[in-house]
Amino acid sequence: MSKRAILHSDANCFYASCEMVLNPELRDKAVAVCGSQEERHGIVLAKSELAKKAGIKTGMTNSEAKRLCPNLIIVPPRFEYYSKFSKLLHGIYERYTDLIEPYGLDECWLDVSDSIKSPLEIAEEIRQAVKDELGLTVSIGVSFNKVFAKLGSDLKKPDAITVISEENFKDKVWNLPCSELLYCGKHTTEKLNDFGIHTIGEIASLPKEFLERRLGKNGIMLWEFANGLDLSPVSHMDFRAQAKSIGHGITCVSNLENNDEAKKVIVALCQDIGYKLRKSGLLARGVSITIKNEHLLSCSFQARFDSPIWDEQSLANEAYKLLEKSYSWSFKIRALSVTAIDLVSSDTPMQANIFFDASKEEKKKRLFKAIDELNNTYGKGALKPATVLDEKKMPRNKNVEVTLPGGMKLK
Ligand SMILES: [Mg+2]
Structure with missing residues (x-):
């Protein structure tokens, strides 16, 4: 077997760094991203370099952190942005390989064995591109297997590269x-x-x-x-076998007041889920909805299907039926999420339901194949159901639109 070239790229202080790009006033300050600021039990999820130097540790309570570092700036997490940054990072990695295996939102392995460029050259280009285009920094481990590449990315940070080779691993590791x-x-x-x-x-x-x-x-x-004998491969970027559920949720601009309004949001949320299910070759055997009411109290409901579902239409119908049946509207809805659960590979043999109509199913498959092709060609959302077009209650960006250092706009 020829020698492999594996990189492990780890975005430094990821959540805190994203917040600093979103709000440059936070730059060069001690910043901590903390869960639920109002509650006493909020804890530090991530911290900036300066906060780290002040002794702030992930998992500390907000009050402990404040005591340790009185000028600490605490911000609530905005995961929807972190996942956008994560996608942008992947976009940079995809310039070099399609063997990209994520490890959480901010870390990835890349197999660049087949590249003409040297792995160190690629690591250097990635490090620079992330900084120039996104305003984030990564530390990268370059090695001949995944375990040492990961270890390497931890050795020097932020904004650094460490090579662990077959020749030097005994000294370095x-x-x-x-x-x-x-x-x-x-x-x-x-x-x-x-x-x-x-x-x-x-x-x-x-x-x-x-x-x-x-x-x-x-x-x-x-x-x-x-002993440097890890042979595990880096999975392909389309590999989603580890996905146990695919979900999507939003906080609405104004509270939802009735089933009709909720239905529109459900249909919109399911668009993405159906697309992702097909793209990953997965079927959902159930759905769960989570509702957060206007008083910020959450509740979840689940339903199982008679036959597995792979399209947004059926998923939205089931999710809506579940909401209609389970939610009494004592309170308005502030946030809503739909999750396709109990996923199985689409080539898993299934017992046919007696009401199953094979020719109808075949027609539906052809229709969605055409929809996916259009969306792939003209961009996601090129084609969507009429209910989604009324976007009155859909989330607006209450937050800033940010221009990234590379000129790209992040909305
Ligand atoms: Mg990291």
């Missing part, structure tokens, strides 16, 4: 504590420490059988990782 190794969690690290094993090099030099006896399969895996 083996002195590090076991816990730096992917999947070597707290529990495993404690066990290893109990055996007197503290570094990755010590894992590597033990007999494999010893680790297998003590830690089972996990022990073999860690031994292979430590």
